[in-house]
Amino acid sequence: MSRVTFQSLILRLQSFWAERGCMIETPMDLEVGAGTMHPATYLRVLGPEPWNVAYVQPSRRPADGRYGENPFRLGKHYQFQVILKPSPLEVQEMYLDSLRAIGLDLTKHDIRFEEDNWESPTLGAWGVGWQILLDGMEITQFTYFQQAGGIDLAPISAEITYGLERLTMFLARESSVFDIEWGAGFGYGPVRQQDEFEFSKYYFETADVDMHWKLLDIYEGEARRCLDAKLVLPGYEWTLKCSHVFNTLDARGAVSVTERVGVIKRVRDLAVRCAGQFLQSREALGFPLMDRKIS
Amino acid sequence: MAEYFFELLVEEIPAWMHDAAKSALQEKLGKLVESLSVPADSSSVCINTTPRRIAFMLAKLPLREEDREQEVKGPPKKSAYAADGAPAPALIGFLKKNGAAVEDILDSTDEYVRIRRKIAGRETADMLQERIPEVIQSLRWPKMMRWGAGEHLYIRPIHSIISLLDGAHLPIEMFGIKSGTTTPGHRTLAPAPLEISSYNDYVTRLELARVVVDATRRRHVMAERARVLAAEVRGTPSIDAAIWSQWQYLSEYPGVVRAEFRPEYLALPEEVLVTVMRVHQKQLPIRGADGKLTNYFLAVLDNDGDPEGNAAYGNSFVTNARFADARFFYETDRRKTLAERVESLSHLQFQEKLGNYLDKTRRIERIATAICAAIKLDPAETGEAARLSKADLGTEMVKEFTDLQGRIGGIYAREEGKPDAVWQAIYDHYQPMNLDDALPRGLAGAVVSLADRMDTLTGFFAIGFKPTGSKDPFALRRAAQGVVQLLLNRDKREVKIGIDTLLALAIAAHGASASAAKDDLLAFFAERVRTILEASAWGFAYDEIAAAMESGWASSLTDLVDRIDALKGVRGDANFLSILDSAKRIANITAGHDSTQVEPALLTEPAEKRLNELAATVSDQIDDMIAERHYRMALESFAAMAPELETFFKDVMVNVGDEAVKTNRMSLLRKAGGAVMKIADVTKIVVDRRDYRS
Numbered sequence: 001m002s003r004v005t006f007q008s009l010i011l012r013l014q015s016f017w018a019e020r021g022c023m024i025e026t027p028m029d030l031e032v033g034a035g036t037m038h039p040a041t042y043l044r045v046l047g048p049e050p051w052n053v054a055y056v057q058p059s060r061r062p063a064d065g066r067y068g069e070n071p072f073r074l075g076k077h078y079q080f081q082v083i084l085k086p087s088p089l090e091v092q093e094m095y096l097d098s099l100r101a102i103g104l105d106l107t108k109h110d111i112r113f114e115e116d117n118w119e120s121p122t123l124g125a126w127g128v129g130w131q132i133l134l135d136g137m138e139i140t141q142f143t144y145f146q147q148a149g150g151i152d153l154a155p156i157s158a159e160i161t162y163g164l165e166r167l168t169m170f171l172a173r174e175s176s177v178f179d180i181e182w183g184a185g186f187g188y189g190p191v192r193q194q195d196e197f198e199f200s201k202y203y204f205e206t207a208d209v210d211m212h213w214k215l216l217d218i219y220e221g222e223a224r225r226c227l228d229a230k231l232v233l234p235g236y237e238w239t240l241k242c243s244h245v246f247n248t249l250d251a252r253g254a255v256s257v258t259e260r261v262g263v264i265k266r267v268r269d270l271a272v273r274c275a276g277q278f279l280q281s282r283e284a285l286g287f288p289l290m291d292r293k294i295s
Numbered sequence: 296m297a298e299y300f301f302e303l304l305v306e307e308i309p310a311w312m313h314d315a316a317k318s319a320l321q322e323k324l325g326k327l328v329e330s331l332s333v334p335a336d337s338s339s340v341c342i343n344t345t346p347r348r349i350a351f352m353l354a355k356l357p358l359r360e361e362d363r364e365q366e367v368k369g370p371p372k373k374s375a376y377a378a379d380g381a382p383a384p385a386l387i388g389f390l391k392k393n394g395a396a397v398e399d400i401l402d403s404t405d406e407y408v409r410i411r412r413k414i415a416g417r418e419t420a421d422m423l424q425e426r427i428p429e430v431i432q433s434l435r436w437p438k439m440m441r442w443g444a445g446e447h448l449y450i451r452p453i454h455s456i457i458s459l460l461d462g463a464h465l466p467i468e469m470f471g472i473k474s475g476t477t478t479p480g481h482r483t484l485a486p487a488p489l490e491i492s493s494y495n496d497y498v499t500r501l502e503l504a505r506v507v508v509d510a511t512r513r514r515h516v517m518a519e520r521a522r523v524l525a526a527e528v529r530g531t532p533s534i535d536a537a538i539w540s541q542w543q544y545l546s547e548y549p550g551v552v553r554a555e556f557r558p559e560y561l562a563l564p565e566e567v568l569v570t571v572m573r574v575h576q577k578q579l580p581i582r583g584a585d586g587k588l589t590n591y592f593l594a595v596l597d598n599d600g601d602p603e604g605n606a607a608y609g610n611s612f613v614t615n616a617r618f619a620d621a622r623f624f625y626e627t628d629r630r631k632t633l634a635e636r637v638e639s640l641s642h643l644q645f646q647e648k649l650g651n652y653l654d655k656t657r658r659i660e661r662i663a664t665a666i667c668a669a670i671k672l673d674p675a676e677t678g679e680a681a682r683l684s685k686a687d688l689g690t691e692m693v694k695e696f697t698d699l700q701g702r703i704g705g706i707y708a709r710e711e712g713k714p715d716a717v718w719q720a721i722y723d724h725y726q727p728m729n730l731d732d733a734l735p736r737g738l739a740g741a742v743v744s745l746a747d748r749m750d751t752l753t754g755f756f757a758i759g760f761k762p763t764g765s766k767d768p769f770a771l772r773r774a775a776q777g778v779v780q781l782l783l784n785r786d787k788r789e790v791k792i793g794i795d796t797l798l799a800l801a802i803a804a805h806g807a808s809a810s811a812a813k814d815d816l817l818a819f820f821a822e823r824v825r826t827i828l829e830a831s832a833w834g835f836a837y838d839e840i841a842a843a844m845e846s847g848w849a850s851s852l853t854d855l856v857d858r859i860d861a862l863k864g865v866r867g868d869a870n871f872l873s874i875l876d877s878a879k880r881i882a883n884i885t886a887g888h889d890s891t892q893v894e895p896a897l898l899t900e901p902a903e904k905r906l907n908e909l910a911a912t913v914s915d916q917i918d919d920m921i922a923e924r925h926y927r928m929a930l931e932s933f934a935a936m937a938p939e940l941e942t943f944f945k946d947v948m949v950n951v952g953d954e955a956v957k958t959n960r961m962s963l964l965r966k967a968g969g970a971v972m973k974i975a976d977v978t979k980i981v982v983d984r985r986d987y988r989s
Contacts, residue, residue: 066623070619070620070623071616071619072616072619072620073620086443086444086445087442087443087452088443089442089443089452089454092306096482096483106483107483107484108602108603108605109605109606109609110552110596110597110598110601110605110606110609111482111483111597112307112346112545112546112595112597113306113307113346114307114310114545114577115307115309115310115311117438127440128438128440128451130307134609135605135606135608135609135610136552136554136576136578136594136606136609136610136613137609137610137612137613138613144440144441144442144452146440146441153441153445154441154444154445155443155444155445156440156441156442156443156444156445158442169612170609170612173608175612175615253642256642256643256644
């Protein structure tokens with residue numbers, strides 16, 4: 001196969017999952033820490049409606065930034081997220097086929113599924129699953145969602161999250177993320193390293209702490225107002241903003257241990273309300289996706 | 296004789312759950328086999344698991360259950376027969392229902408008609424069809440999940456079931472899946488379905504399809520491979536039972552790969568390297584002939600080899616990435632000394648009401664210094680260790696590898712050139728983490744560990760956080776257990792101090808308001824002491840512990856152990872009953888009476904005069920023995936007084952009208968028996984008198 005690039009990987013995964021019956025979504029257009037926070041995952045796993053979706057999600061984790069100096073760590077990385085609801089019994093085989101589709105001969109590699117359960121205190125969500133190790137390296141997080149927003153889920157969704165940079169590095173045999181090729185001859189380093197440096201500098205050293213605490217109050221208030229007005233999707237967006245502000249404050253070292261518990265609870269309370277209200281709103285609409293026709 | 300074979304194909308079961316699941320299954324299947332009247336021996340139930348499979352074979356089954364007889368109670372005799380003695384409708388109906396005749400009625404002595412009914416044993420096949428799904432579905436896993444539509448709850452989604460009785464398919468159904476006779480081979484190396492006819496067939500066919508069914512064999516294969524791969528680089532794999540017990544359940548086709556990391560990372564502290572490899576990567580370090588770490592390590596494979604070197608590359612890649620981060624942390628951390636870090640602990644909250652870690656550090660130092668004063672230890676080194684004990688909490692290394700807290704501080708202190716006693720005390724002060732864990736290697740470490748734990752316990756109790764039932768979010772039971780373990784120790788690290796003194800020092804460090812928690816804390820410690828002594832290698836019985844604790848425990852736990860040990864020693868002696876009986880009678884008669892002041896002029900009876908003389912000498916001897924902690928001798932001396940006490944009880948009346956005489960006699964009994972009560976309240980010992988008959 002030709003040189004693996006970041007974009008060739010994305011394109012192959014997208015076409016693979018599109019062929020397996022997934023709708024290809026676009027990334028959430030707000031700062032989120034993971035593909036799970038995209039409404040296409042967090043809200044759509046609720047209730048009885050079927051949902052098969054795949055999308056790339058830029059994921060911002062301010063505290064993971066390393067000024068673009070660490071070859072493995074990034075403050076913003078890209079996830080490829082797949083949701084299959086209900087989880088098909090053959091989902092593991094589908095996943096292995098996706099690895100074959102990106103060019104891996106699995107008889108020549110070591111693939112293992114090791115227990116790794118997932119829990120998000122800010123989302124009131126948890127699931128059971130594995131980290132998937134390719135030749136000893138974690139390339140995917142695989143989760144059977146059990147609860148979201150404190151609500152027991154049925155049917156159950158399978159969530160597959162590929163770490164795109166990791167996988168590209170590994171397939172391209174590069175030892176630094178900044179040495180991989182994004183595509184069309186553009187290098188990931190030249191494209192992104194400045195971004196990593198500036199945002200590390202911002203999140204660790206520059207971000208205005210007082211302003212962010214104020215933003216948290218403002219965003220939280222607006223989220224509540226939206227939810228009170230039964231506008232769940234705007235309410236959820238303001239909740240995501242709260243979450244990012246919290247992550248920024250945390251990276252800035254401005255959140256004490258006690259405050260942390262309090263802020264996490266504030267965000268979780270909003271997220272739990274969003275989940276409950278989303279379910280109600282879908283029910284009021286008669287669960288429109290129940291009669292999806294698969295072509 | 297029949298053989299039953301079963302396989303459940305599931306998605307990957309967490310490695311750490313296999314052993315417990317196997318023993319639960321062993322027990323359930325053993326009962327099932329026994330219910331067929333076959334004694335279940337080691338060969339009759341054979342269980343194997345792989346990451347994706349739970350398989351078992353039941354051997355030597357009868358073709359059907361044995362017939363049984365059962366007595367059935369019928370109607371009362373009164374209503375069973377008409378006046379002429381003919382069967383009444385109640386009896387006729389009862390017999391008909393049970394398929395019995397009048398001849399089957401038993402001679403019963405009570406007022407009911409009884410018959411004996413024959414129950415034909417079921418075909419083994421029928422029984423298995425009913426019971427196997429029950430057995431599998433009733434297995435409880437530590438964390439269960441739902442999948443798909445969500446109707447079923449199990450460890451992981453179920454894919455297929457094989458159910459064979461003597462080679463023939465015995466249909467069963469569970470989790471919405473009907474059994475069959477095929478199973479796939481290895482997931483990626485040989486996934487085609489295999490037709491299975493028996494257990495032996497299963498083992499053989501799967502082996503050809505790259506699945507080794509037996510976990511022990513997988514482990515042996517991996518262990519041998521690990522040895523060879525390590526020997527190729529003139530090393531040996533680290534001995535690590537925890538890794539091996541995981542590896543055997545992480546692979547169906549056992550293999551091991553050797554990989555390496557960049558040699559420059561060997562400059563990192565060994566503890567960090569080992570933690571990254573073992574805990575984060577489930578890898579096994581390779582040590583050289585000198586016992587030192589090499590830059591080679593081993594990783595598990597679900598394949599018997601790595602011909603293209605992919606797994607070696609991947610494992611090296613990920614381990615180098617981890618070490619790159621670790622080195623970044625290490626270099627960042629070393630820009631500041633531990634002492635420079637102490638003040639910034641004020642930014643790290645310990646508990647809202649108990650302040651930050653700087654507050655905690657100051658209390659630990661204060662308590663540790665006070666302990667040193669109490670045990671006459673120069674406080675310089677212990678105090679410094681206490682002051683630096685929490686400084687590593689602000690390091691990047693501990694933020695990343697939290698389970699290395701304490702040890703990282705110890706390593707950094709060592710690199711700063713602190714004396715052994717100081718860096719070791721920092722390094723060790725979280726020990727013991729559990730009942731099997733080692734104690735700190737020096738006295739300073741033991742003192743800091745005690746001070747830290749006493750501070751935590753006293754603090755949390757003072758603000759009303761006590762563990763209840765299974766809720767113990769701050770691990771206070773473990774903290775108290777550690778205190779008890781430390782105080783039970785008697786070698787060069789023995790901290791000769793009682794829990795009562797420790798509590799007083801900790802309360803002083805927290806301020807007077809904490810003293811309200813004292814009684815609760817004492818009760819909490821008493822419970823830990825009982826639990827630990829009962830579970831200890833000494834093999835003390837509950838009543839021995841309770842009896843000795845009744846005579847005090849909080850001032851010295853090693854003394855408590857000596858007293859329990861004495862009690863345990865004498866309780867089997869022939870004269871123990873006389874110790875017990877005398878003590879009981881004294882306790883009963885003198886309840887509420889404490890004085891041992893005997894007025895000789897008031898003694899009239901010969902028996903009480905003799906007892907008084909004896910008590911005067913023996914009690915003093917016993918007191919001396921107790922002072923020298925010769926508790927067993929003391930108890931035996933008391934036993935020697937027993938005949939005189941018996942005579943006293945026979946000849947002398949204590950409860951007499953003359954109050955002065957009565958009080959005097961009670962004092963005499965106290966004088967004779969009181970010393971023993973300093974060792975233990977022997978009346979708490981439960982005896983079976985038959986054991987003492989000669």
